[in-house]
Structure formats: C-alpha cells, structure tokens
Amino acid sequence: MLINSFFWLAIGITLYTYFGYIMLLWLPCTIKRKRRNITAMNQNQLPDVTIIIAAHNEERYIIPKYQNTLSLNYPSQKVHQVWVTDGNTDNTSEILKSLQNITLINSPQRLGKALSINKAMELVKTPITIFTDANTYLSPNSLVDLVKLFENPKVGCVAGQKKIRCDDTDGLASKGEGIYWRYESLIKKLESCTGSTVSGAGELYAIRTNLFKPLPGNTILDDFEISANIIYQGYRIKYVHQAIASEAGSLTVDDEKKRKVRIAAGCFQALVRHINLLNPIKNAEIAFKFFSHKVLRWIFVPPIIIAIPFLNAIILFLNQSNSITYTLTFAAISFFYGMVAIGYLIRHSARISSWVTFPYYGFMMNINMLKGFIRFTMGKQSHIWDKAKRKTDI
Helix, strand or coil: CHHHHHHHHHHHHHHHHHHHHHHHHHHHHHHHCCCCCCCCCCCCCCCCEEEEEEECCCCCCHHHHHHHHHCCCCCHHHEEEEEEECCCCCCHHHHHHCCCCEEEECCCCCCCHHHHHHHHHCCCCCCEEEEECCCCEECCCHHHHHHHHHHCCCEEEEEEEEEEECCCCCEHHHHHHHHHHHHHHHHHHHHHHCCCCCCCECCEEEEEHHHCCCCCCCCCCHHHHHHHHHHHCCCEEEEEEEEEEEEECECCHHHHHHHHHHHHHHHHHHHHHCHHHHCCCCCHHHHHHHHHHHHHHHHHHHHHHHHHHHHHHHHHHCCCCCHHHHHHHHHHHHHHHHHHHHHHHCCCCECCCHHHHHHHHHHHHHHHHHHHHHHHHCCCCCCCCCCCCEHHHC
16 A cells, blocks of 8 residues: 555655664774874974954853964964954953954844854965864863874865763753764764764854955855855865763753754755755766765655554554554654653753664754744745754853
8 A cells, every 4th residue: 555655665765764864874984994104293294273253242162262273282383363253232242352363253133143153254374274163162172183184185164073061960952952962973983984074063063264265245154155265166064073062951841942943944055056966967076975874864754754643543443454553653752752752841951861862863953853844945044044053152
C-alpha cells in the first residue's frame, strides 16, 4: 500500500540524515587514515592576520574578549584587530575607544552584521582574515591551528570548533545546544577528512582575504554566505577540531527558540541564493554534502518528524499486514515523543538527563525550522540580529 511506502521512506530519510550520512563519511576516513602532514610553523613563517569582530551591545564582553585575543599564542605584532560597532545603545563604543592597538569602526546606525563585515574588510591588508564573535573566547593555539592549514593552496577557508560551556546546573537549552554542536562538529570533521566541509561557523573561521566577496546587506547568515562564495571560486573549506571558540549556551528555551527561528530563516535564504551548490556537474562532492548535511535537514526532515507518528497510526488503524513490525515502531516512536513531552514540561529545570534533552531539543529544532521557513517566505525575518540572552548575561 502507498502509505506503507511513504512511512518507510520517511523513516529512511530521517535515519540517513542523522546517522547514515555520518557512516558514509566515517568509513572512508577510517579506511584511508590519510592525512596531509603539516610541519610546525615557526614564528617567522606565520603570516599577519586580521581578526574582525562585529559588536552590538557587547559591553560585558569587550574587555574579556580583548584580553583573550592578546593572550593567544601568536606573535602579537602579527595580529591586527578590527572592531566594528553596529548601533550600540550601551557602553560598547566607549569601552572600545579606550583600548590600544585596535582599529575601530564606530557606526551609530544599526546596519546589520553583513554590512558591518563589509566595512571592516575594506581595511584589511593581511593575507588571512579571521572572523569571531565578541562573546566567544578562543583556545590559546587557535590562530596557529587555523593558519597552518592554509599551507595547502587549495584551502580557502578554515573553520574552528564551536563549543558550548555548560555544567550540571545549566538548563535544557544550554545542554541541548552543547549536544547539537558536538554532533555538528563531528560531521564537519568527517566532511573535512573526505575533502571539504560546506561552511564555517561564525564564532571562529578564517579565510584568504583576497577571496572575500562583499555581502548583500540583507544577508542573515553571513558565515554561510562567505563560505559559499569561497566554494564557488574552487577552494576547499577545512575544519580543525583543535581551534576552539567557546561560549555560554542560551539562558532559556525561549531564547534558544528565537535564535533557531532566525537561523532557520537564514538557511532558506541561503538555499535560494546558493541553489547552484546542489549542481553535481559543477562540484559533485559539495552537491552531495550540501544535500545530505543541509537540504535534507532543512526541507525534508521537519515535516517528516511530524508526519511519521500519524502515518504509523493510520497503518495500524487500517490493520495492515506485518502489524507486529508497525506495533514495535509505534512503541519506539511513542517513547521518543514521550521524552519530547517530558522535556517540554521540565524545559525550565536544571539537571536534566540527556535522555530528555536530546529528544526535546531535536524536536524543537525541527519545529523552529518550519517556523523559519514561514518567516522567510512571508518576508518577516529581519537581517538585523537580535541577541539571545545567555547565561553569562545575568
């Protein structure tokens, strides 16, 4: 019966998206164990780099971020900082004006991150540009870990690892985000191992400066836009696990939902703009990875997650053959959604088990993807980023 086929197709797409794709990447990485040996770079070999930080109402983080940057294991005379403010209403601009050895672009008008980055890039003279956020702190060797991969002339962008700082006292939003980024980092690591990953994360990534293309002013996901432009120019994007950008997780589930809906709207904007990434004739590897890593997760899985329990229930109601199989799948699906329901009820509590965190956070992400799609199609998502509150903000 047709409904049975739809049910198993839905199950198959979901399992492939979250597990099968990882296995396809993991197998060649495990078998080949083929890595390019990169010799250690001495101080004289390290190129000058420019770190760009766009800041909107970040007064709490300016000094710690500035000190973190100065403490990195990289020749201080080769590190240039460009800070660009974006319509601050707090003391961010005043604090930045007091700092030494930085270049400050102070914009009293709120323009958005894309135009802020464009302004900053006009001043960059170094061969490598590094993007990071004001509220993230970099691991001591992160700059060296990023830069050394540019020894390969085919590499145009190097992405670092985003890590969420959380402990047992953190709520579900923070723990869920932490689990998500460990999973996402694994995929990027495997994609990089097999050639190229498809994008960097805005918290920490580096590019060859001459590959930068000015961003459209209404860009929502600047990191994806910059990454896509580099892929179009025939370069690879590598991922280095050792270069870590850490930040606190979202303070509440509501803060995390707001952030995820905005990101989801940006995903669909990116898909429309960069549909050519799915063209296997131009780049079969990127087309396969973009479809498996992004498109399936953005377009197919969210409605499937909602449809699967109903399809299963309809099949049981119609008393189809192999009812034991469908009864077992219904029990497994019911367990998952039971965990989702429990997660919703205790979403504001701390010390929540991963058995509850993962199902609820995963389901929430898919629902927010649907909300983001609606916002994008209705033109209601602004490109101006609205900060979600994090634990360190209180």
